[in-house]
Amino acid sequence: MPTDWTPAITHLSAADSRLALLIERHGHPTITPRKDPIQSLARAIVGQQLSTGAANTIWGRFLALYPKSKMPSPAAILATDDAKLRAAGLSGAKSAAIKDLARHVIEKKVVPAHLPKLDDAGVSAMLLPVRGIGPWSVDMFLMFFLARPDVLPVGDLGIRKGMQKHFGLRKLPEAKRMLELATPWRPYRTIASWYMWRLLES
Secondary structure (H helix, E strand, O other): OOOOOHHHHHHHHHHOHHHHHHHHHHOOOOOOOOOOHHHHHHHHHHHOOOOHHHHHHHHHHHHHOOOOOOOOOHHHHHHOOHHHHHHOOOOHHHHHHHHHHHHHHHOOOOOHHHHHHOOHHHHHHHHOOOOOOOHHHHHHHHHHOOOOOOOOOOOOHHHHHHHHHHHOOOOOOOHHHHHHHOHHHOOOHHHHHHHHHHHHHO
8 A cells, every 4th residue: 555645745835835836746755665675675786876777777687687586585696696797787896785685684684574663773773784785775775665754865966956956055965954954844854855856857
């Protein structure tokens, strides 16, 4: 079932008149919890520093290495030759990161079933030791896998550009300034962030 973001829309529209115009233009956000945490994390690794189109292409090539499954098991990922991963478009660093994620799952250092039960800090503590997963990847996981309502990804360039445009700033805001500006959006900064991405498409 899609998440009902009506309370968030009501709050944000009242808290920020300019955001209310964006909400009217773009409608309700399309953020719903995803089902496979390992797939979500692996996809976040693939998508780092890439355009959406390039990330989708490489992700498709990665999945094509495992035609018998929608998402390969951690054991299957570890057994894949690095040359095949590079041929699919993954850099050496991203290949190593996806394998490290698989290793963490096998060793039960990352327990997928536990992640939805943890608070945001607990999710970060479990995931950040994995190679290639930094604060941005954790934020994307919190937003798009767990659908947590109050995440502000201060390391995302699109959010920074969106907030610069939204607030009429002369330069890209740094993390501290972003947190200050986003205070009225709490506790729905995830939803406001979604509209910052839409603002760049306008």
